[in-house]
Each structure stands twice: as structure tokens, then as C-alpha cells.
Amino acid sequence: MISGVAETQTGNLRPRGRLRGFLTRLGKEKPLGAFCGCLILLLILVSILAPYISPYPYEEMHLEDRLQGSSTKYLLGTDHIGRDFLSRLMYGARISLFAGLSATALGVVVSVLVGGISGFVGGKLDLVLQRIVDGWMAFPGLLLLLTIMSIVGLGLLQIIVVLGVSGGIGGSRVTRGAVIAIKENDYFLAARALGSRADATIRRHVLPNIMPILIIGFSISIGGVILSVSALSFLGFGLPPGSPDWGSMLSREGRKYMEQAPHLALWPGVALTIVIYCLNMFGDAMRDLLDPRLRGGER
């Protein structure tokens, strides 16, 4: 199933032309995925520009306007100490996206290291590493994350490292499979037979050919990572108190004032759902375009 990856790589060799061609295909064949990709770009823009475009600073309190609903002054209302909720959501996008993207990127690196070494070296090392991965994957994900977070403590850096490493170990299975498939190919055998050193072989033959797999893995797992960030924060084991991320907003303000101000529990969840939906659709589109053989539920 994965052995065909190498073939999808050939063809147009100029990087820029290839990128443009790819984007055109994305727009033509997967309009919904492209639309979702644009929404995500927009959201990234909003989160970068949050300090300039948010109506109020996210910490600014307006004590006379506590727990208000939507109005022209506060588009999405205010929280229990009168902070503008839309501004907080915008800053929340910042945290969610930053944590999600960096944890997923770290996860890809870890998956290449663990899966790549396991697949490339093979033999006993592979056997041992894979049993550890087995044990890791048998663990219900959230329990493991909660345990590690309680040991390393709350914080953005902690959550990125923990989610990245644990996601990477999970994802290393796929990388390992791809590397093993590449080892079967004639060009790999030829390179080895010609005396190419291991590091050169990896750089010139293995890495370029597992790239599509890595890009697919990256784009289909961001949504889940963002969901994990907010689930951990919701349970109080993610980001430190006071940070305006969506999970914490749901569990603190959202749960505490749910009768007086249900909007506090409504909007962060709506934002999360839209973002994860878009990331999933975009990831699916990327996968279908980059490797039709891996196609999942939709057809």
C-alpha cells in the first residue's frame, strides 16, 4: 500500500512550479478542503494580528459590564470580570494554533527519528523499539498525557513537548512502514550496492521519499492535537490558570457561570469545532491529493 509513494514523487522537479500546480489541483479537485485551508490561513492571520485587531486588550476588565451577552460594544459579550470575550477568543486562537502546530511539527520529527531508525536499522533494535511503541500505544492516550503533565507541570512548553513526543511515538508506526517499503525498492538497493553511506542514503533516498507521508501525517493530526491541548486544559492539566486558551475558558468561566452567561461555554466550543473541522477537511484533501491509495472514509 505504501510502496507506491516513490512513484508519486517523480514528475515535475521544479519546486515552485510543483507547488503552484499542487495548489491549483487543490482548488479544482477539493474545493471544500481548499476553502477550509483558506479559513485556517485566515485564523492564523487573526492570531498573529490579535494585538492589533482585537477590539480590546484581552486582560482589560470592564467591571461595570460583567457577564453581558452579545452587543455592538462587545460582539460576543463579556466574561465574569468584564473582559471582552471576542478578544479573548482571538488570543485563544493564538495559543491553540501555536501549541497545535508546534506539537505536531515536533511529533513529525520524533516519528522520523523513532520510526526511521526502527525501520532503517531493522533487526533486534526494531523488535525492541516496536514493543515499546506497542506498550505506549496500548495506553489510553489521555491517561498517559494527564499523568505526564501532572509530573512535568503545567505550561505551554510542557504541553508542546509532551504532545509532540507522544504523538510522534504513535505516528512512528507509519514512518517505519514507509521506510521499510523504501528499502524494498531497486534504487535503494542500487545506492547501497554502490557503497553509498548510511547518512547519504537517508538524506538522498529515504527522506525525500517519505516526505508525502510526513506531510499527510502532519496535516491529518493537527486537529487531534489541538483537541488534546484543549481537553488537557479543560481538565486543568494543560496551560496555567489565566491563559485565554479555549479549553481553559470552557472549564473555568464556561462552567462556573453557565447559568448566567451560557455564551461563555458556547463560543469557545464553536470555535474549536470549526477549527478542527477545517483542519480535518484540509488534512483529508491533502491526503487524497498526495496519495490516493491512503484514502479513507470518503469517496
Next chain:
Amino acid sequence: MRTYILRRLLLVIPTLFALSILVFMSVRFIPGDVIDAMVARSQDPDVLVDREHLERKLGLDKPLYVQYALWIRGILLEGTLGQSLFEKWDVEDRIIGRLPVTAQLGGMAIIIGLMISLPVGIYSAVRQDTVADYIARTIAIIGLATPNFWLALMVIIFPAIWWGWTPPLEVVSFTEDPLGNIAVFIIPSAILGTAMSASTMRLTRTMMLEVLRQDYIRTAWSKGLRGRIVILRHGVKNALIPVVTLIGLEIPILVGGSVIIENIFALPGLGRLMLLALEDRDYPVVSGINLVLATVVIMANLLIDLIYPYLDPRVRYR
């Protein structure tokens, strides 16, 4: 067939071993300042916890391999997972006491999830590319993106505001009051179940479409069999085999989900115990729950792999 079963059974041993090391390590690698925090935390005068006592209780004063050996011996020979750090109860007793709540939550979630996903998935495949198929798929994709903790909050908040209805909180045992028991569990497990049904529905639909394209389905049609027989007896039966595996893969997610759901709905299950223990940094309890739940997951997947050859003759004769 026998080698398949034997192979599968043998493969469990290294996995369990790796798992036990992971659980063991998670407690042994607690940094020193966390131990200080744990000492500072326990204010119960009866269980006066000082640093030395705590380290002894966690076994941190012995070499690593001795600690592991003692820990494993305790589990295998004496069936003990240790004691809570701050109160005098045995971890295994508390876990056994709370397991039924989590098991019922998870079991009902699986049943509800299947009751939604199988019919919808099959219908969606049979009526491919109709409005109904399109609606079902859209809802499933949105369902995949909806965080279950948010869904749970919405179910608690909005009915309370609109109709003054709140979900019952007191858990009653099934033998005393079956209806009351179901009433407590139905909403939380429905939320867990719907979360699970999205991916199950998608897989069911894909598998069903795959099967419907097979030669034996065309043969069945051309024999003049009635549509219902073709779909149910020839189609569904074959499409469901991979779905069984998916259920196995979803059990870990279900366990994670039950931590969240038990906390929102205040159900006294293992997930709630887990979070309380994590907040208290009561690590013997944490590692006990981790070990039990992860073992349950491994065993469930083993069971599924073992019944697989009975469901799919192609595996049996390989």
C-alpha cells in the same frame, strides 16, 4: 489457525512488559520538587508524611531494578497495587469498587454508538450519493470535530436554561432501581457513544461500499434474491468484520473520554478517581489506574483478535 492464536497470545507478553515498565517509570521519574509539593500537600495529621517516609513508600530509596521487581511481585503474587499516599486505603480495593461505573458507562457508550453508526452507515452506503447519504456524512464529519467535553457542557447548560431540566447526579445501583440507574447513565454514555459513532459510521459506510462492489454481491442480485437479503446477508455480514477491529481501536479513546465525561457528570468511576488522584499527586493510585485500564485495553484488543478468525474465514485459513 492454532499458530495464529499462539502467536497473538505470545505477542501480548512483551506488550504487557513494556506497558508495566512505562507505568513504573512514570512514577519513578517524579522530580524532587514534586515530592516536596506532595509533602507540603498532605496535611492529614494521622498520616504524617515526611520526605523520608514518602520516598520509602514510593520505594525511591532502593535501586531501580529492585523497585521494579518488588512492584511486579506485589502485583503478581499478592495482587496488591499499594496504598494511597495520604489515606489508608488499598488502591486495588478502590479500583475494583469504582470499575463497575466506568464499565457501565463504556459498555452503554459502545452499544449506543453502534446503534447509531451501523444503521446509518449501511443506509448511507446503500443509498450512496443521495441527500440522506450526504446529510449523514456531513453530520458524521462535524461529529468528529466536536469536542465531547463541550458537547457535554451544552447538554447540561441549555436544557437547564430552556426547560429547567438537569441530568440526575446520584448514582443508584442497577439491582435496586434499574430505571433510575439507566437514567443516570443514558446521557453521559450517549455523549461518549455519539463521539465514537462518527468514525464507526464512516468505516461502516466505506466497507459496505467496498463489499457491494464485489462479484458475489452481483451474483446474489443476478440470482434474483430480494434486496433485503442481498444487503443484509451478503453485504452487511462481510462489511462488519473490519468494524469489529475499529471498536477495539476505539476502546482507548473511550477510556480517555470517560475521564472527561465522569468529571463533568460527577460519576464516581475510575476516571474521576484518576483526576482526583492526579490533583493530589497520589501517584500509587495514578499508576494503579493506569495499569488496570491499559491492561483492560490490551485484553480487549486481544479478545477481538482472537474472535477475528471466527468472523472472517479468510484469516482462519491463512
